[in-house]
Amino acid sequence: MATAEEITRHHQPGPENPWVRGAPQPEAVVIAPYDPxxxxxxxxxxxxxxxxxxxxxxxxxxxxxxSVPGLAAKDVVDLDVTVADPTDEAAYLPALEALGYVLTVREPSFHEHRCFRLAEPRANLHVFGPDCPEVIRHRMFRDWLIAHPDEKERYAEAKRAAVPGGGTVMDYNRRKEDVLRGIYARMFAAAGLL
Known part of the structure; x- marks a missing residue:
């Protein structure tokens, strides 16, 4: 079971190069209105x-x-898939590739995270193991934004403000990080984790 310290710790990139097929190229980030x-x-x-x-x-x-009703977003669906052992890629990689998913990220230092990308329809599939703190964080954040419209709007504003500047999706993510971490801090405090 993940501890409060593990859940509230923000990920710092590990020493490995996570890119399976090379670093991503710059792409335009477009924030679309919520699509039902x-x-x-x-x-x-x-x-x-x-x-x-x-x-x-x-x-x-x-x-x-x-996953948050009413929230503007990139038109990319994110899925968290929990498997018994993310390092056992033979157990899931061939089946996901057969569906069209492409392994793009392998991060042993980040809970053995694997990220797959599907081109059509656009989706990111994240593989983690049981009781992974990051999966807990993802669910908490989704549920927090659903329950707190003011936080959802604060996050939407940060997303729109982060788009100008171009670069990669990682650049976009860095530009909204301060607002995101503020929301996480309030969420963790309300849950008694800080």
């Missing part, structure tokens, strides 16, 4: 992942901005 079709897109993606992985998929969750 996103939950159905997630449901279809999750159904396919569960069918392909069977018992290997211990859990599949809709996370990220598209």
């Amino acid at each position: 079709a996103w939950p159905a897109r997630y449901a279809e993606l999750a159904r396919d992942v569960r069918a392909a992985l069977g018992d290997v998929a211990l859990d599949v969750e809709h996370v990220g901005s598209t």
Whole structure:
């Protein structure tokens, strides 16, 4: 079980180069108005992942901005997939590749995180192990934004403000990091974790 310290710790990049196929190229970040079709897109993606992985998929969750009703977001659905052992790529990688997912990130120092990208429809699939603090954080953040419209709007404003400047998606993420961490701090404090 993840501890409060593990859940509240912000990830710092490890020593490894996480990019399986090279660092991402700059791409325009577009924040779209909330699309009520996103939950159905997630449901279809999750159904396919569960069918392909069977018992290997211990859990599949809709996370990220598209999982928050009313929140503007990049038109990319994020899924967290929990497996018994993320290092056992043979247990899930071939099945995900058969669905069109491409392994883009391997981060042993970050809870053995693996990230796959699906080109159409656009999706990011994150693989973690059981009781992973990052999965807990993702669910908490989604649920916090759903329950707190003021925080959802604060995050939407930060997203819109982070778009100018171009660069990679990682650059965009860095530009909204201070606001994001402020929301996390209030969320963690309210949950009694800080």
